[in-house]
Amino acid sequence: xxxxVRHKVQHVVVMGVxxxxxxxxxxxxxxxxxxxxxxxxxxxPQANVDKMTTGHPLDDEDRWPWLDLVADxxxxxxxxxxxxxxxxxxxxxxxxxxxxxxxxxxxxxHLAGPRATILQRMQNRTGHFMPAALLDSQxxxxxxxxxxxxxVTVDVTLPGQAVIERARCWLTAGTGDATxx
Numbered sequence: 001x002x003x004x005v006r007h008k009v010q011h012v013v014v015m016g017v018x019x020x021x022x023x024x025x026x027x028x029x030x031x032x033x034x035x036x037x038x039x040x041x042x043x044x045p046q047a048n049v050d051k052m053t054t055g056h057p058l059d060d061e062d063r064w065p066w067l068d069l070v071a072d073x074x075x076x077x078x079x080x081x082x083x084x085x086x087x088x089x090x091x092x093x094x095x096x097x098x099x100x101x102x103x104x105x106x107x108x109x110h111l112a113g114p115r116a117t118i119l120q121r122m123q124n125r126t127g128h129f130m131p132a133a134l135l136d137s138q139x140x141x142x143x144x145x146x147x148x149x150x151x152v153t154v155d156v157t158l159p160g161q162a163v164i165e166r167a168r169c170w171l172t173a174g175t176g177d178a179t180x181x
Contacts, residue, residue: 009107009171011074012083013099015090016111017138019118020156021163022087025111028164030085033171036077040088043069057137060094067095071102078103091141096149108151109167115139117157 012035014026023039030037044052048062070088077084090096090108100106119135145151152170154163 009105010078010083011099011103011106012085012109012171013090013096013106014085014087014109014111014167015096016156017089017091017118017142018135019121020111020113021121021160022089022111024160025109025164025167026085026087029109029168029171032164032168033083033085035083035085038070038073038077038084038086040066040070040086043073052134055134057134057141060092063095064098067098068102071099074099074103089138091138091143093143093146093149105150107171108145108149109171110145110151110153111156111163112144112153113156 012026012029014022014029016022023041026039027037029035044066048058048066051058051062067088070086074084074086088099090099096106096108115135145153152167154166154170156163158166
């Protein structure tokens with residue numbers, strides 16, 4: 001299925017705390033929109049992965065080089081004629097600003113939900129380096145999208161297909177709503 005995105009959309013970041021479903025949603029959107037999927041977690045330097053694996057949250061200095069790698073990947077995809085869709089926490093406004101400074105306008109899809117729901121998901125997943133013990137630090141860092149940011153917030157307590165559909169509908173047609181729940 002190849003569905004056109006709105007003209008303004010040249011880069012997409014599916015964002016939120018660890019365990020909210022970023023990878024699942026970004027992969028599905030990439031397939032539905034004939035876009036290039038990127039997993040920002042795969043771009044972390046090994047030192048960042050080691051730090052998180054041992055239960056230590058990243059600080060801004062850890063994240064700046066990583067965010068630059070994410071922007072580089074998205075820029076390469078865009079220059080090659082692809083719509084890049086990346087799953088990236090982008091928790092703080094200044095992280096999103098850093099990406100925007102490098103790439104211009106970005107459509108953000110913020111997957112949001114209650115801590116208890118996301119904690120349960122984290123505890124049930126396997127093969128990810130981010131321990132559930134760091135979830136509170138993620139929520140502490142989270143700065144939801146602001147009115148002047150081009151994006152949408154989608155409630156992750158909805159069934160998975162509904163989350164994907166709402167994000168896709170916003171990206172392709174737009175609802176004008178700041179939040180879709």
